[in-house]
Every structure is written in structure tokens, then in C-alpha cells.
Amino acid sequence: MKILIAADMEGITGVTNWDQVDPGHAEYPRFRRLMTGDVNAAVRGVCEADVDEILVTDGHDRGTNILLEELDPCAQLVCGDYSPLAMVQGIDQGIDGVIFVGYHARAGSQNAILDHTWSSRRVANLWLNDTLVGEYGLNGAIAGHFNAPVLMLTGDQTACAQASELLGSIETVVVKTAVSRMAAICLPPQVTEERIQKTAMEAVRRLQAGEAPKPYKVASPVHVTLDFNSSEQADQAAMLPGSKRVDGRRLTFTADDMLAAYYAFQAAVGLAG
Numbered sequence: 001m002k003i004l005i006a007a008d009m010e011g012i013t014g015v016t017n018w019d020q021v022d023p024g025h026a027e028y029p030r031f032r033r034l035m036t037g038d039v040n041a042a043v044r045g046v047c048e049a050d051v052d053e054i055l056v057t058d059g060h061d062r063g064t065n066i067l068l069e070e071l072d073p074c075a076q077l078v079c080g081d082y083s084p085l086a087m088v089q090g091i092d093q094g095i096d097g098v099i100f101v102g103y104h105a106r107a108g109s110q111n112a113i114l115d116h117t118w119s120s121r122r123v124a125n126l127w128l129n130d131t132l133v134g135e136y137g138l139n140g141a142i143a144g145h146f147n148a149p150v151l152m153l154t155g156d157q158t159a160c161a162q163a164s165e166l167l168g169s170i171e172t173v174v175v176k177t178a179v180s181r182m183a184a185i186c187l188p189p190q191v192t193e194e195r196i197q198k199t200a201m202e203a204v205r206r207l208q209a210g211e212a213p214k215p216y217k218v219a220s221p222v223h224v225t226l227d228f229n230s231s232e233q234a235d236q237a238a239m240l241p242g243s244k245r246v247d248g249r250r251l252t253f254t255a256d257d258m259l260a261a262y263y264a265f266q267a268a269v270g271l272a273g
């Protein structure tokens, strides 16, 4: 059995503002250590459940946040960018289940630490076949494309609730309770790491017992609706071949399958300056 632990940073223990997840800021080294701590807790839990292989994918910013020298030796680290499958690079390697660590709520959520969808500066809303999703949904759908269910997610209470609503009865660990976009009641890592480890072990045990949630499958062809934050960004993204401009800030396109939709989404966001 192979498990992918896909990590982001905004939903990590203790993170409440952008400085903490910005590699150029003095606060960042503390929070990359906390990120490595949350990830290692998940690795330990998965390892306890006796799996054959654990891949950890570093999905924040340039994919160079997790400290390799401190990574639990049970896992291997997929890091750097650009990689074809981005935040879930490695999902095409015969993965049986996915754990999201440090995830955040979709753009426009209330009481959600650093809520955004892929690019906080550019993306206002993203729908896959009329379902409003965040990164938990987008990356969950790529996992589903490769027949892997999402087993678990860690983040604030809003990220956990949104992912549970979309992805089924996944395990969640609420590491902080957001009271606004940039304030939260935070549990210390001594508490969250223990919970993450225990829950990761249980999530994999459920999979081994045949009781995991089903993979999240988005029906093909995939109709994507994308709202940008400004009309200028939509002007730029509208150069995406096959896309249709719907109004000032909205673009739509249809992709053959979820993987093609993932690539086209990234291309559109890349075009928007």
C-alpha cells in the first residue's frame, strides 16, 4: 500500500497570517518547522499502520518548505516546482489513499485562515461542474482521477468542514479555530501532532479495512467556471485556447477529463497577471 501526504502551509498548526508562510519573511523559518512537525506526525501515523511506501509532497509556494533533514525516515519527499501534478505530484505513482495536511478553506470563506483558491491575488471562485471548490476539491478531484480517495485533512475548522461536505466521511484534525481570516485560537504542536498521528493511523486502518471514503470523481467532460478578482486578470486569462469569456471577471472552459481541467486551470491562472 502506498500513501501520499500532500501538504500545504496555510492550514498548518499556528499559522494565522501571510508573513508566516512567506519564504522572504523572518517569521517563516519557525513555521516551516511547524509544517515539518505536522507532516511528520502524519508520517508516523501512516507508518504505524504498516504501509509499503509514503510520499510527502510539498505543495506550498515553490515546494521547498518542508525540512528534508528533519523528515521522518519512513517517507520520501517530493519537492520543488514546477511539477506536472503540482500540489499532488506523485499521485500517478499507484497511490492508494491521500492525506491533506495544512489545507485551508476556499476563497471567500468566513472564519477561515488565509482562505484562498490556488492564488489569493487572482482567483475569486472556482467551480468544477457547478460545484464550488477550493484546493481540497481541486486536488481531491485529481486524486479521484487516479482512483485514490482522500482519507483525511488537517487545517482550521472551516477547511475541515468544507472538505468533509465535498469528499465524504474523511477523517479531520482541526488544529486551530479561526475567528476571522487572520486570527485563530491555536492548539500547540504538542497537542496537534499527537492528534494528527493518531488520526492518520486510523484513516489508513479504515482504508485497509475497506471502509475509506470513495474517490472523489468529477464527471467528464469537466466544465470549469473561473472568477478572477479583477476584469484585467480575466482579460489576460481569456487568451487560454478554447475558453469563453462570460462577463467582466468570469471565464469558462470545458476539458476532456479532470487532469486536462487541472492543467487548463493552472494555465488560465498563470496567464492572469
Ligand SMILES: [Zn+2]
Pocket (backbone or CB within 6 Å): 008, 009, 010, 104, 118, 135
Ligand atoms: Zn493553498
